[in-house]
Amino acid sequence: MAVLRHSCGIVGMFAAYDVVPSLHRALLVIQHRGQESAGLSVFDGDEILTARGDGLVSVALTKNKVAGLSGKCGIGHVRYSTTGSKSLVNAQPLTVETAQGTVAVAHNGDITNFVNLKKSYLECGWSFLTSSDSEIIAKILSKYLARLNDPVEAIRCTMSELDGAYSLVIMVRNRVFGVRDPYGFRPLCIGKANDATMVVSESAALTTLNLDFVRDVAPGEIIEITDNCIVSHVTNTNLSPAHCVFEWVYFARPESIIDGGEVYDVRKRIGATLAREAPADADLVISVPDSGRAHAIGYSLESGIPYEEGFMKNRFADRTFILPDQKMREDAVSTKMNPIKSTVNGKRIIVVDDSIVRGTTLVKLIRSLKSAGVKEVHVRVGYPPVIAPCYYGVDMKSRSQLIAYNHSVEEIRQIMDANSLAYISISGLVDAIGLPKNSLCLACVNSKYPTKISGETFRR
């Protein structure tokens, strides 16, 4: 069970009607991608209006806060801070006044040359009000908007200065653009109805809003949407894509389809592959809910070992302070997840988890299973050992936190007190995803980075 924070979710929309309700709903659908702040910007025919705030959509974008907003085009954002602190100033969309009027920008990803870019612009006499990489994107864009009439050209020039992972939605007054970096690290797809178009991080939002899925934005592509059409401004790129594998394994919602891969199906196939690669003699397959459920069902269907719910998750315990108990009878994990004793007692159990990054939670869950009378615990992990940090927007930046960088599989098994432990192979994972290996970013499991990162191996 990864407990990673995503980098962000973004959405842009243009319709023949007020887009605020739809943007609000879309943000709810992609809320899992960012829970620290949320925001909306719309062009009301005259100016860009923005509502932003800390916390979930339900807190940041209350009825009161969006009451004054309406417009036929707009963009939205939900956010985790991978760079920039948690302050409100960093909430997005970021709006800036430029030579071509107000521009709003929302960003998902990490700019790898952020520090160098910032340094060189500071030396040019620029200054920065926030610590987020979205501000530098907006400022470089502003620079080009002052020189070039065509916003598309300005975006293209901006992209030429940026390295790393970025899916963007950009609103230049009343024009809405969707942009994906040349590697396509982070997802971005396009939806359409008769009188509305949308670009959004995940297709689940299109389903909810009853828009037809059109296609993914291509790596390096700039898309412009209007109320009835989609214009593609292709940027030529000879680069192989490098889609982040973690989107399918953990980040995205099961019902989303990302770059052609149906997430739930990918996860089931991962489970099935695990069942073939690492069978176990056991009575029951259980998952670590909710993220490992599809993997576990796949394992069960392939192995023929029955699937059951082995843990009960307490959704009220998230985001709640838990008082330290001086008796130390139990820890916070047991408030958040409990084994269902009647299911697991006396059984040999296969626990399927989507991934192991730090491994701390799983240790406690296995202990709780043993307390509940489980005879054997066989851990099967739907993601290869994570041995290298991510520079493209996933919150695992330091090798010291990665249990698999520091320990062998056998050592991890002993730490977890599991009867057996097996990870899926890299090739098994790639096959389950169903895309060519050279179109995926596997840097965190094979240390080969698609872009140049100082001190790391460049894959090409």
Next chain:
Amino acid sequence: MAVLRHSCGIVGMFAAYDVVPSLHRALLVIQHRGQESAGLSVFDGDEILTARGDGLVSVALTKNKVAGLSGKCGIGHVRYSTTGSKSLVNAQPLTVETAQGTVAVAHNGDITNFVNLKKSYLECGWSFLTSSDSEIIAKILSKYLARLNDPVEAIRCTMSELDGAYSLVIMVRNRVFGVRDPYGFRPLCIGKANDATMVVSESAALTTLNLDFVRDVAPGEIIEITDNCIVSHVTNTNLSPAHCVFEWVYFARPESIIDGGEVYDVRKRIGATLAREAPADADLVISVPDSGRAHAIGYSLESGIPYEEGFMKNRFADRTFILPDQKMREDAVSTKMNPIKSTVNGKRIIVVDDSIVRGTTLVKLIRSLKSAGVKEVHVRVGYPPVIAPCYYGVDMKSRSQLIAYNHSVEEIRQIMDANSLAYISISGLVDAIGLPKNSLCLACVNSKYPTKISGETFRR
């Protein structure tokens, strides 16, 4: 999928150490039983201190609000309003000053003679500050505490005036009691460690806090707990119990054990019974998450038809205002729950739900399945048709809301646009629960009420 609100959850604890952290954690575990308000009262050696508030435990009992509280005994409450409005004045525990000092009371259930009791006491010159039935319980108890030295006797006399469903925790200065009405409608169980005892609505809280489950409080029993022992003050009762069946089917957490029935197992057996009583020729079994999942797994295991996740629930959409969309492209249900198209497309699906009360949500879910390309939908329901209102603490008070009171099964099937629809039989349900039929309250499905209710059939 019932979307019923529970009546409440209660907890009382006595320990050799400060009970506030444990009570707070226990309330998080039973939070599903009441999400409108939460409260804690502890005796600090000198007086009873109380923190109370509207909303979830995370909002009502923040770090700040419980900061000043500590004590070796205390009680807690989470609340839905079945009687009384949602105002803070009605949040519990209710504390009253009496002739024997301060008394705190927390209540789960519905007092059926509430209106008559209130009327007669008003005529005696009493007045009421709140509209909750907990106040009348506290006041009658106060009356007897002024006359009788022994709080146990005072509680016994109070019980003699009350009809209906009530599980209570009562703290008379530093003495903590657990009480269950003579029919045992609502659950209440006892847990123990070396230096702590607890009474609580559901055993899941004991597991979380690492206390041993001792037993359920018996119908009509008064329990007193101290830091190291449990004293039973039995009240003789010749009545058959009438445990609310809905606790096993929907209310309780799967890992709880209620009056001997392990909830997850009961639900799986219900699913298996349904598979035998109402088989269907289909490709897949899915559930309406999260409450129908165990039932569906039971159906799958018995029928051999594979279980899969067919819907993705959006946990962020609860408790969030959703802006009305003038295009009416979609409704709130689709923001809250989406089919996983890759799982269900082109398939014949069995949808297992725990129960149908109003039926409105299921109609929309079936429509969304059909939009996702499902060929056939066979609905199987783990609870017989609900045809009569509940007077004992479940939020279904009016026949007009009950779809099965107003329509035949075939009519409901047509309304739902399902290819087939079947409910479990009453006897099948009783067998799945595993307790004698005459120890259960089945009034909502057979119209036979365990206690006298004006205008309804008395079962005995």
Next chain:
Amino acid sequence: MAVLRHSCGIVGMFAAYDVVPSLHRALLVIQHRGQESAGLSVFDGDEILTARGDGLVSVALTKNKVAGLSGKCGIGHVRYSTTGSKSLVNAQPLTVETAQGTVAVAHNGDITNFVNLKKSYLECGWSFLTSSDSEIIAKILSKYLARLNDPVEAIRCTMSELDGAYSLVIMVRNRVFGVRDPYGFRPLCIGKANDATMVVSESAALTTLNLDFVRDVAPGEIIEITDNCIVSHVTNTNLSPAHCVFEWVYFARPESIIDGGEVYDVRKRIGATLAREAPADADLVISVPDSGRAHAIGYSLESGIPYEEGFMKNRFADRTFILPDQKMREDAVSTKMNPIKSTVNGKRIIVVDDSIVRGTTLVKLIRSLKSAGVKEVHVRVGYPPVIAPCYYGVDMKSRSQLIAYNHSVEEIRQIMDANSLAYISISGLVDAIGLPKNSLCLACVNSKYPTKISGETFRR
């Protein structure tokens, strides 16, 4: 400068139109009488609706909170806690359900037999949800409402059980009453227009609302108001009144008229009396703003010594936390009030204050004057030395806090480092008020209490 907290302010209104705006405004006008909580109850034709909250009217009764309220009669309250803690449960109006329907009560004063009354009712089997004396008033009233058809009779019987200071507004469903205890400790007056009547603590509210002042409620009187008339239900009383002198000296707003005494004029006459009783050879008269300003002007006019503003008060420093400064360069007083150096530098100054209770602030103010270059400070105090506690609703309950109980005038002068110090005489004060001495409560300055208080001298 007294920094005493008042006991409360109350208002009741009946009109041919919605009274909520008028009650809200009246509470703003009497806000100085209570700043800890505020509340409103109105009868909407069907039931009594209440809004209540902690803090100032601006916080407790926001637009949102009163949005749902409307009605042609209602009562309101602003509160300081002299008994009862600061909790929301103690905010008033207190509403109780009784045999004659809902009753709302708001109270200004202190019930001196509160403890005994409570004890005897607890022994009768009653219980109390709050710690305020308003609850016992409401409960005793409820007792009589169950026995007596006539609410007036019920109020009369309730009054027969109460000792001490109480001005009350009571709403029995749609009937609004104003009540004043037999001594008339706390003020209550009546106003009228064509289509509206009001009872309120201070006449300033009538002026603001453009109602005509009719008269004060008489000691021991029960008044009923309707939209066009005022009915007096006189309760015979042979007692001499005992109006609280502090109302004129400090509590009431300068533009109010209380029991015939125009507050501003009384204060000016006090100042003039002081000038005659205790002249001083000085250059300037200044006041401690804002409460001592009228006294100082009176002193100036009588003595011919010019009046000037000597201190500047910072109204933003109230109710603001002030960080402790490790350098201890200054204290909170200097943030709240600063001398105007250009006015006072090099001068001999007469500082006129309305009263001295604890004396702590004045010590610091005199020190700040000396730092600002004042040559001589002559303190003149518009109230005799306070030597005895108040049991009737003024927040000075303990002799140990009273500087004049513990020190002679000369000692106080030395503590204050004043060049001279003089208090007005009791007879001078009585003359300035203009009412017969035997109609005033002077207990805090002469230790003779109008009602029997255990351990204190009874004046008759």
Next chain:
Amino acid sequence: MAVLRHSCGIVGMFAAYDVVPSLHRALLVIQHRGQESAGLSVFDGDEILTARGDGLVSVALTKNKVAGLSGKCGIGHVRYSTTGSKSLVNAQPLTVETAQGTVAVAHNGDITNFVNLKKSYLECGWSFLTSSDSEIIAKILSKYLARLNDPVEAIRCTMSELDGAYSLVIMVRNRVFGVRDPYGFRPLCIGKANDATMVVSESAALTTLNLDFVRDVAPGEIIEITDNCIVSHVTNTNLSPAHCVFEWVYFARPESIIDGGEVYDVRKRIGATLAREAPADADLVISVPDSGRAHAIGYSLESGIPYEEGFMKNRFADRTFILPDQKMREDAVSTKMNPIKSTVNGKRIIVVDDSIVRGTTLVKLIRSLKSAGVKEVHVRVGYPPVIAPCYYGVDMKSRSQLIAYNHSVEEIRQIMDANSLAYISISGLVDAIGLPKNSLCLACVNSKYPTKISGETFRR
């Protein structure tokens, strides 16, 4: 009575100890200069930390919000929005990252070439995140900080691009500067103790914090402060100063000293001058509290006509929503200010006000005096008729709002229904202030602007 909003208040401090408590207190003292937002920035030895928020200091800078801040140097700000909307993004200090590290800026005044400056920088490719003129100051400063080693030089160059009114405090990492524009429109003064120095808008803050007043910052001067010394970086300027006259008349606190003029004394002299220029035969002098009190006392002392308090101000009615009353019996003014009838009834009254800008409030106050029985009302105004807008930070931007631009004095007298009306003369005002006429900005009363304003007369 002007009801103008000030442009802002600023403070900077360097000490041998933590300056947060002192800055917080200083902001409370200058809170009257800005009540819409407040903020603090301190350098903690490593980085600049900032707390900012909407509302009063008590709301924006709560204990919690400043808890994490400490440092030996820092700056603070209280704000009214004269440019820029009320959003949090515009709260100051504004912090920007520059080539020389983080810089914090706080600003009081209005940049008159703001629109042109912004336009030209937008055309250079810059972008702006806020709508405040403080951002452009910070950005131009950043431009120079990238080119010039010396922050003083960078500030000097920045000043060369700015026109209009600006008093600034600037913190470049751990260096604190105070800056005043070459005309010295807005005040800024310097205070000192052994181990601390401060620059602040008003000397009242120095008194409160027990710092010695050193002198005013000179027009065009750049001051640097450290924990024990003050370094002046004089900028040569041949311009005559243009100190805003309104500071003495209305904005500043009475106990402050601005550019040598003691505010309270100036106001008294204004009142005395009025008494000589425009005597009236009357019984009483009253003021419009609180801003007109010193002027009225001056009038009284000069004329020999007694001064009294004629109005009672309700400090609770500020910042409180007031429900519209359908009976329209009264308006909000009467909730905020009431005549003291016993003072004014039957009298001939001189009402002294500090200034008349729009005149709306005074109309209502005179009406309320007449209702209270006043026989004659003679209005005397301590500021000449305001006939021209202010471009330097006072909130009177449009001629259409200025009653004296649109009406003669006699017309205004009729509108006000006053028996007589007189304004002080310009020369009388200048003499009362005591500075040479050519060192004052009198543009709003004589239409001669010290700096070039398109469409207005340039005074030199």
